[in-house]
Amino acid sequence: LSSKFESLNYEICENQLYRDAEFKSGHQLNLKRIQLNRWIACFLIGIFTALAGVVIDILVSTSANFKFNYVLQTLVDKCDDGEAIAGGGCMWLVQLAWMAYNCSMVFIAACLVIFWAPIAAGSGIPQIKCFLNGIHIPEVVHLKTLVVKVFGVSAAVAGGLCAGKEGPMIHSGGAIGAGISQGKLHKKLDPGFFREFRNDREKRDFVSAGAAAGVAAAFGAPIGGVLFAIEEGASFWNQALTWRMFFSAMIASFTLNATLTYYFKQDGLLSWNGLANFGVFEDKKYTIWEIPLFLLIGVIGGCTGALFNSLNYRISEFRKKFVSNKWQRLMEALLVAAVSAFTGFVTLFVVDDCVPLGLGENRTEGLNRLYCKKGEYSAVANLFFANPEESVKSLLHSPIGSFKPTTLLIFAIEYFVLSVWTFGLAVPSGVFIPALLTGAAWGRLFGLGVEWLFPNVAGMDPGKYALMGAAAQLGGVVRMTISLTAILLEATKDMTFGLPIMLVLMMAKWVGDFLSDGLYDLCIELSEVPLLGWNAPKMARNITxxxxxxxxxxxxxxxxxxxxxxxxxxxxxxxxxxxxxxxxxxxxxxxxxxxxxxxxxxxxxxxxxxxxxxxxxxxxxxxxxxxxxxxxxxxxxxxxxxxxxxxxxxxxxxxxxxxxxxxxxxxxxxxxxxxxxxxxxxxxxxxxxxxxxxxxxxxxxxxxxxxxxx
Amino acid sequence: LSSKFESLNYEICENQLYRDAEFKSGHQLNLKRIQLNRWIACFLIGIFTALAGVVIDILVSTSANFKFNYVLQTLVDKCDDGEAIAGGGCMWLVQLAWMAYNCSMVFIAACLVIFWAPIAAGSGIPQIKCFLNGIHIPEVVHLKTLVVKVFGVSAAVAGGLCAGKEGPMIHSGGAIGAGISQGKLHKKLDPGFFREFRNDREKRDFVSAGAAAGVAAAFGAPIGGVLFAIEEGASFWNQALTWRMFFSAMIASFTLNATLTYYFKQDGLLSWNGLANFGVFEDKKYTIWEIPLFLLIGVIGGCTGALFNSLNYRISEFRKKFVSNKWQRLMEALLVAAVSAFTGFVTLFVVDDCVPLGLGENRTEGLNRLYCKKGEYSAVANLFFANPEESVKSLLHSPIGSFKPTTLLIFAIEYFVLSVWTFGLAVPSGVFIPALLTGAAWGRLFGLGVEWLFPNVAGMDPGKYALMGAAAQLGGVVRMTISLTAILLEATKDMTFGLPIMLVLMMAKWVGDFLSDGLYDLCIELSEVPLLGWNAPKMARNITxxxxxxxxxxxxxxxxxxxxxxxxxxxxxxxxxxxxxxxxxxxxxxxxxxxxxxxxxxxxxxxxxxxxxxxxxxxxxxxxxxxxxxxxxxxxxxxxxxxxxxxxxxxxxxxxxxxxxxxxxxxxxxxxxxxxxxxxxxxxxxxxxxxxxxxxxxxxxxxxxxxxxx
Ligand SMILES: Nc1ncnc2c1ncn2[C@@H]1O[C@H](COP(=O)(O)OP(=O)(O)OP(=O)(O)O)[C@@H](O)[C@H]1O
Ligand SMILES: Nc1ncnc2c1ncn2[C@@H]1O[C@H](COP(=O)(O)OP(=O)(O)OP(=O)(O)O)[C@@H](O)[C@H]1O
Ligand SMILES: [Mg+2]
Ligand SMILES: [Mg+2]
Structure with missing residues (x-):
């Protein structure tokens, strides 16, 4: 255990001063004022967490616009003038431009992290988990970390890494919670707000509110957010705190949605959203005989999740030993960015999966023109080059026939490998979306298999299996239980698949726990943090x-x-x-x-x-x-x-x-x-x-x- | 504080025997076996809780069938032959038959309670709350209580009392949890299952699983159920327990739904349901300017809820003093049954609110023929004589114009008064549905008022306001917070109204707490149970x-x-x-x-x-x-x-x-x-x-x- 980490001081020091405070006149009033301030702080935490989410989303989408409209479109137009549409040197040009763009984005992200706030690397969930568990990790909720996290993750995602923005959102939420409750930006910039909250106890409570708000903003899942904060940390269930966390989460979810709908000028002003929403299932049904299949998916998810974790652990150990230098870490990040882009292009070229338009294509216009005939689009591009959230959506909701089985298989494997490599790089990057995407791909493949085995059953829909696969993979990696169920239910906006998702997550957790620890726990183990788990070690009755x-x-x-x-x-x-x-x-x-x-x-x-x-x-x-x-x-x-x-x-x-x-x-x-x-x-x-x-x-x-x- | 109530023994007695157990061979294996048994018990708890719900639902619907098809239809047919359709002596005949039927049902319920299991009276939530808080209330989770609760609540609801079956479902769930985990039906009937769970600690955990399953079965709200169990009792958040509660809740919700859909031969086998589901909103939208209106509804709900509580408290005190005798209590129950039925008929007669068919009428066929022209139905009958869950649904979803404002106003007041009187009678009866129904009525009235004030705003829908009113009234009465939000969200099956429901509940709680205690807390206070609230009393730092x-x-x-x-x-x-x-x-x-x-x-x-x-x-x-x-x-x-x-x-x-x-x-x-x-x-x-x-x-x-x- 490292001596770098100190505990937070959650206990109230009930000394004479504290006791005497009760005799002061105005004490009751003061308690009321503090209570009111708590609500105000939670309101602000919700608002600002949502705004962090908005900034990330807008940055990523602006970058995607730029990439598609300028880099790609211009080049493809040029190619159109000169050469044949499919293949040839022109493709290399496009590819190089694309890789250059991605690498420069990742360069920004990695530089921010490496040279300014190393603690902002990765998803941040392990750090928040430790903080809520009562461990003070230096700088983890500082303003600097927040800034690097927000801009870094935007750049990393814009740079096409297999990285999610949801984990970093949660970390950002925590940092915002700490920042607002302390009422100051920095030691030297202190307007003096919220002085009464300047102790570890209050700070920890507000960080949990921030984390809940982060989840709510990331997935449009306020209940999931509250459950996350409780499951991952709050040392005891405190009704008043929970209610405030819920308030923050609701406000965050609402603000994010209102702001984004306003920005993107869509209608339906206040319907539900979140950064990652997975669309609504039209055809919500499953039958009892499918439940064993879902359980099987859970088992597979447990295995692949455990594989992910142990591979990633090996890589992290390797990194700790051999990629310790700042420049080496920067180079590694750039390498991964290049390889990711390269893999996409190679797959696009090798796997010829062009599908008629109208089956739910994402925005990958230029690429389609490169590799497919008019009126068709490339299913591969749909997976590799679109916004990952959009890719998950198409895996869940596209009709049968939108993806060839080979495409799904190759994509799942490649994405799995890339995301194992990506998680732990010196950039802010989450694992939620990559895991969901991998899982959705093999889940859909599984669904196609089921359909092929039982062709006569009506109501088959590979999207349902994609959802289960996504849940299984994510559950196998992170091993969260009730909060993850709530998050997935809220993100898919209905409750129909509640039971199967729960069963899948349960199987994945059991199988996974049998094979390895959860990803976050491995991270925590690697950094030697003295985390206290839920239960005392087994066979400890005789240790006194x-x-x-x-x-x-x-x-x-x-x-x-x-x-x-x-x-x-x-x-x-x-x-x-x-x-x-x-x-x-x-x-x-x-x-x-x-x-x-x-x-x-x-x-x-x-x-x-x-x-x-x-x-x-x-x-x-x-x-x-x-x-x-x-x-x-x-x-x-x-x-x-x-x-x-x-x-x-x-x-x-x-x-x-x-x-x-x-x-x-x-x-x-x-x-x-x-x-x-x-x-x-x-x-x-x-x-x-x-x-x-x-x-x-x-x-x-x-x-x-x-x-x-x- | 009454000395009748003892504490549960939640602490592990870590004596020498307990310590030595670790040295026995097979200890590890034994722990694993116990762990597995816990899951099996939770599975069974889910199944049986759902079955209790199924029994209640089928009994109630069979009785309604009987009432409408035989009692009413036959009489009305007879009237048709002889006299004019509207008015006259025939109506009295129908009314008397109806009242006689209701009174005999309530007679059954009251006799069961008064002469067999007095603890089964009322909603049972306060008792479960106390049990989870760690207080042993004699007989509260016995088999006898369970039987009386299930059949009694069916009879009470069938008898047309202003009573919900949801609270009793929760109590039944708790009793089932205790029963199954103890693995015996009675001291003398002991097959010897689950011996390892025969201590207060395990029992309490299983009761919380049962309560969660009860909520899940009642509202189709597994997450809400878990949150309920935690909010109302579990003394500390324990991840493993929570996960098992969730499992029970999911299983209950699934079983109830599968069985009921099978029984009523509807399609959509495994879509979501629950005893009380409030239908899906088609037109899910609200705008920012409506939020102040929602807050206002919250304030009203807080006030009316507090009024409900203090009136009910007065009545309960009165009852404790003057209606203590068994026969008096029986008479009171019959009186309330008669008055309830009578009020309905009088209102039907006085308020002439006939609406064209097709606006979402419930099954009140015979009655409509009595009071309305052909092709019309009576909105009043729709509210007073249908299944209360159906009435809530029509208040939430019927188009504008289905109810006249006067109908709503009169109904809200009458139902409010009746439900104040009903809660606390010697029959099993919950307060959820009555409160929701009252609230939905005045909420819809509020919505009509808003529409009248702002006639030019498109997208107005009184149903939305009815939902908020229902939430406000219920929140004002029971003062549950996060669990109630989750329950309402799950029961309406979507998340759109999450923020407004939360705001409404918050306002209702704040305003209500300012005016009176919550209904359950008042019940607990009346029975002098030593409940430990969430927080120590204020100004207690100097009490040592x-x-x-x-x-x-x-x-x-x-x-x-x-x-x-x-x-x-x-x-x-x-x-x-x-x-x-x-x-x-x-x-x-x-x-x-x-x-x-x-x-x-x-x-x-x-x-x-x-x-x-x-x-x-x-x-x-x-x-x-x-x-x-x-x-x-x-x-x-x-x-x-x-x-x-x-x-x-x-x-x-x-x-x-x-x-x-x-x-x-x-x-x-x-x-x-x-x-x-x-x-x-x-x-x-x-x-x-x-x-x-x-x-x-x-x-x-x-x-x-x-x-x-x-
Ligand atoms: N006052 C003390 N005297 C002697 N040993 C102590 C004292 N306080 C802590 N220790 C021991 O020193 C070791 C390191 O302690 P630790 O770093 O946890 O304590 P700390 O720095 O006081 O608190 P924390 O790190 O939790 O903020 C532990 O084994 C602990 O038991
Ligand atoms: N061993 C004891 N000796 C003296 N007083 C006791 C003892 N145990 C409990 N008391 C006191 O008796 C009063 C009544 O106690 P209480 O009924 O709570 O105890 P109990 O019956 O032992 O436990 P419980 O009722 O919680 O099961 C309390 O004020 C308590 O402090
Ligand atoms: Mg130390
Ligand atoms: Mg005692």
């Missing part, structure tokens, strides 16, 4: 607190000398120190013998006390003038440089009792690991004290100590 | 464990004499006794001075030990032969009669150490109430020990001690 804890504790007495505090703060990086009633020399060990547990104090609080010089030279001296207020403790960063303390102050006394948390959670030495695990998960703990039968401090357990057991 | 706890504890030493145990068990009804290392006489108080906390032991465990005579006469005597196994502790009921203990055993020794929970949750005396509250809610606690700075036992806190603070 005594084994889990660290016993070489650094603790303090309530009256402590400034010198001692400085020593602790400089010598260690611990973020909290238990407070005990007395510390004695021990005869038997190097470690002192700690007395009864009285509380704990955070590093940030100690830093604040030192900064404000809240100490006195004689213990009896009056401290009234130096009593700190709650305000003084806000916004002290634990990484902050320690204040200088002069030699004359070294021996001054600090009184910790009004500031420490006076009743920390504690367990006896014989508490079992599952018991400790439930405390950590159920209450969102950061520190747990271990005491002996006399309530004397014997050890400390942090998230990392617990996460060590897998 | 020392204030909350009971300090006159009865505790034991680890070695305890049988006589002492018997004394404790007979003299008190406490369900757990702390175990301390020593008990000394105290000089200062009547209470003994307890030593260090070592664990706690449950009453059921003590009873089991006594039953198996697990004690010895000399402390040094070997106890190996008498060591209990885990099996011995299962299925000991705490209400069980205590075994007789002979005088010679009074002085024998019991050794509690291998059986007690060795590391109970503890807090120091200065822990605050919110802190304790979070522990109880987050971990589903039943007992919390309070210790002093030396870890000496000073008090005990149970759910009731916490719930006392509001």
């Amino acid at each position: 607190a005594g084994t889990v804890m660290r016993s070489d504790i650094l603790a303090m007495e309530k009256r402590v000398r400034v010198g001692r505090v400085m020593e602790y703060l400089t010598a260690t990086s611990h973020h909290a120190f238990p407070v005990v009633d007395r510390i004695d020399e021990s005869d038997i060990s190097r470690l002192p013998d700690y007395g009864r547990l009285e509380g704990y104090i955070l590093r940030t609080q100690l830093v604040a006390l030192l900064k404000k010089r809240a100490y006195r030279h004689e213990w009896e001296e009056d401290l009234v003038g130096k009593m700190m207020s709650e305000q003084d403790f806000i916004e002290i960063d634990s990484d902050e440089v320690l204040p200088e303390v002069g030699d004359e102050d070294e021996n001054a006394w600090m009184d910790l009792s009004p500031y420490m948390h006076p009743h920390p959670h504690r367990v006896p030495l014989n508490a079992s690991l599952p018991f400790i695990y439930r405390l950590f998960r159920g209450l969102g703990l950061r520190y747990l004290m271990v005491v002996n039968e006399d309530n004397r401090l014997r050890g400390i357990i942090t998230r990392k100590d617990v996460a060590r057991f897998r | 464990a020392g204030t909350v706890m009971r300090s006159d504890i009865l505790a034991m030493e680890k070695r305890v004499r049988v006589g002492r145990v018997m004394e404790y068990l007979t003299a008190t009804s406490h369900h757990a006794f702390p175990v301390v290392d020593r008990i000394d006489e105290s000089d200062i108080s009547r209470l003994p001075d307890y030593g260090r906390l070592e664990g706690y032991i449950l009453r059921t465990q003590l009873v089991a030990l006594l039953k198996k005579r697990a004690y010895r006469h000399e402390w040094e005597e070997d106890l190996v032969g008498k060591m209990m196994s885990e099996q011995d502790f299962i299925e000991i009921d705490s209400d069980e009669v205590l075994p007789e203990v002979g005088d010679e055993d009074e002085n024998a020794w019991m050794d509690l150490s291998p059986y007690m929970h060795p590391h109970p949750h503890r807090v120091p005396l200065n822990a605050s109430l919110p802190f304790i509250y979070r522990l109880f809610r987050g971990l589903g606690l039943r007992y919390l020990m309070v210790v002093n700075e030396d870890n000496r036992l000073r008090g005990i806190i149970t759910r009731k001690d916490v719930a006392r603070f509001r």
Whole structure:
């Protein structure tokens, strides 16, 4: 486990200041004001997350316009003048132009990531998952990351990589949640809004609202968004928070849709949408005998998903070792962009699958003219060169005969390989859409197979199987359960396929879990984050607190000398120190013998006390003038440089009792690991004290100590 | 707070037996088997819940058939022969026959409830809510209750009361969940299935699955069902449990639909359904300027909902005092049945609202012939005499002009009053459908008003407003939030109106909460159940464990004499006794001075030990032969009669150490109430020990001690 990651401080420090606040006049009113502000912040989070989605969508579609209208059309027109339409050197010209365009886009994305915000690479869902789990990953919700994410993913998708914009949307949502709730853009640009939310607890809640809004904007799935935020993190179900998350998600979904329909000047102003919507099934029916087939699809999805994950894991390990250099990573990104474009063209050339117009072609005009006769379009181009969301839609809804089986097979394999390679590149890129697309392709192929086997059954529709395949592949890769069902149901806008989608996802998860871990969990494992899963490891009933804890504790007495505090703060990086009633020399060990547990104090609080010089030279001296207020403790960063303390102050006394948390959670030495695990998960703990039968401090357990057991 | 209600024991007792189980060979396999059984149980819960729904639906529709085809049609035919069609003595005949039929139905329902299972009265949602919150309400999930609920609600609805079958469906689901997981029908009928689930923890989880399945069956809303179960109870979000609840819900929804479509021989075998489905909106659109109107509807709904609640509360208080006798309660039920039928006929007679056929009439054939010309039907009959679900549908989907404003107004008021009176009668009856129907009526009226004010706006549709009105009224009454949104979205089968429904529900909740409590909370308050809400009471930071706890504890030493145990068990009804290392006489108080906390032991465990005579006469005597196994502790009921203990055993020794929970949750005396509250809610606690700075036992806190603070 890496020591780079610290825990978020979700627990309320119920010290004297906190308790006294209740006696202040206007306290009730203040609570109401804060409550109102929470709703306002959630409203803003919804709006801004949607706007991030709008920016991405508009950038991608503008780029696609440019590519098709200028790059392609112009060249093809030129070719038309000179040479024969199909084949020849002209094709190479088009291909080169296309590749050049894609590579330059990817160059932008990769440069942004590599040189400015490396944390913005990838989908961002693992990072958000960790954050919601209670782990602070540096820079993960910073403004810089947000900007790189939004523009980077637009460039990556515009550059034709096998990348989705949905994962990055979720990360962006989280970053927006953090940004808005903190009410400032940067340390130096601080208008001072929402000061009351400047603590880890509130921040984490707002990040979950942002993540929900991100899902809602990405898939038009507000309920799915809420379920996602809960499934992936919120440590306990809190009704009020859930309701606010739902509000954010609804607002995001609404705003995105209203803005995009306005921008693209379509009618139906406020009907439902989202970045990725998969169209409505006209012919919604399935029969009971199809359910075994769906289950089979689930099994296949579990296997291919696990294959995806383990291949990607290998590649990531390889990358970690051999592609560590910035320039190497840039080159790799460019290489993948080139190979992706190249693969498309080669397939287009090799697989001759021209289909009469009108079967649901996407916008791939110029290309069709290159490879197909008039009145026909290329099914391959439809898959490889259109917007991936559009490709998913055509796989789901095109009538039978729109795609040849070979096309589907080759596409599924190629896209699978490309997306394995793409995920983990130094560009912002999600895995949702690539997985859905791969799955939809082989699912449709499966559907064609079923149709071929049972030709006499009416009501067959390969699109249905494409949907199941998409669900299976995605489920096999990410292993999300209830939230993914909700997302897919909302994105297809009806509930008919609820049961089969659920069954497929369940099979995919079971089979997949049998073969490998989920993709996000593998990412998290690779980055050595101390994530706490849902359940304690199996066979842990006999592991006790005594084994889990660290016993070489650094603790303090309530009256402590400034010198001692400085020593602790400089010598260690611990973020909290238990407070005990007395510390004695021990005869038997190097470690002192700690007395009864009285509380704990955070590093940030100690830093604040030192900064404000809240100490006195004689213990009896009056401290009234130096009593700190709650305000003084806000916004002290634990990484902050320690204040200088002069030699004359070294021996001054600090009184910790009004500031420490006076009743920390504690367990006896014989508490079992599952018991400790439930405390950590159920209450969102950061520190747990271990005491002996006399309530004397014997050890400390942090998230990392617990996460060590897998 | 009533002492009738005990807590469920959600905590795992991690004693020596539990720990040793891990060392047994086959332990891993056993865990897997249990896991598999959980899924099987959830599958069965889904199936049987759906079947309960099917039974209710078929009974209700058979009765309606009978009423319309035989009672009504025959009489009306007779009238046709003799007298003029409209008016006259014949109408009285029809009316009397109708009332007699309804009253006899309600008689059945009321007798079942009053004389067999009083707990089955009402909607059952409050009871399920309490159960999921961790409170054991006697008989609430028994087979008897289930039977009465299913047949009683069928009879009540068939008897034309303003009663829904959805709430009772949820209760039935919960009862089925409990029944199936316990694998026995009754104490005496025990085939011995699912022995491993015979504890409160598993039971509670399965009841939540059953409740989710109930919602899914009632509304065709599996996601809504899961959210309901979580919102109303599950003390913490547990991913695996949620997934199983979802599975149950899906299966229920699927089975209900498949069976009903088969029974009613409709096509579209596996499209979505549920008992109450509100039809699909053809014209799904709304514009931004309508949102303030929706908010206004939300405000109205909050007010009328609060009015409903406080009126109903008054009536319930009145009932508690003056209608306590069984016969009085029966009479009241019959009276309400008669008044309901009478009101319908009077309205039919007074309000002359005949509408051309083809605007979406329900089956009210005979009645139409009585009051309307040929080729017309009575809009009033459509509302009063059809199946309430059908009436909701026509309010939502009928074209403009199907209902006169006066009809709507009169209907809304009359139905409101009747449903206030009906809820709380001694029959199983839910409030969902009555509230939806009332709301849909005034919502549609609101829509007509809007149309009249803005006649030039195209796309106006009163049905949309009816939907919002229905949501507002229901939200104002029950105050559920996210789960209700999901239920309504799933029941209307599309997501278009997601944002407005959410906004309406939010407004209704805010306004309603300002004016009164939610209906279910009022029910719970009336029955004095120690429910723990989501949040600790406000202004509780300075209430400490020392204030909350009971300090006159009865505790034991680890070695305890049988006589002492018997004394404790007979003299008190406490369900757990702390175990301390020593008990000394105290000089200062009547209470003994307890030593260090070592664990706690449950009453059921003590009873089991006594039953198996697990004690010895000399402390040094070997106890190996008498060591209990885990099996011995299962299925000991705490209400069980205590075994007789002979005088010679009074002085024998019991050794509690291998059986007690060795590391109970503890807090120091200065822990605050919110802190304790979070522990109880987050971990589903039943007992919390309070210790002093030396870890000496000073008090005990149970759910009731916490719930006392509001
Ligand atoms: N006050 C302390 N005295 C001694 N050991 C400590 C103390 N606090 C934490 N530890 C131990 O140090 C190790 C690293 O701890 P960790 O980094 O989790 O603590 P932290 O930096 O205080 O908190 P976090 O990283 O969670 O923000 C853990 O094994 C933990 O038990
Ligand atoms: N062992 C005990 N000794 C003394 N008082 C107790 C003991 N157990 C519970 N109490 C107190 O008795 C009162 C009634 O308790 P309650 O009925 O909640 O306990 P219980 O019957 O043991 O558990 P429950 O009712 O939750 O199943 C509470 O105030 C509680 O603090
Ligand atoms: Mg650390
Ligand atoms: Mg009790």
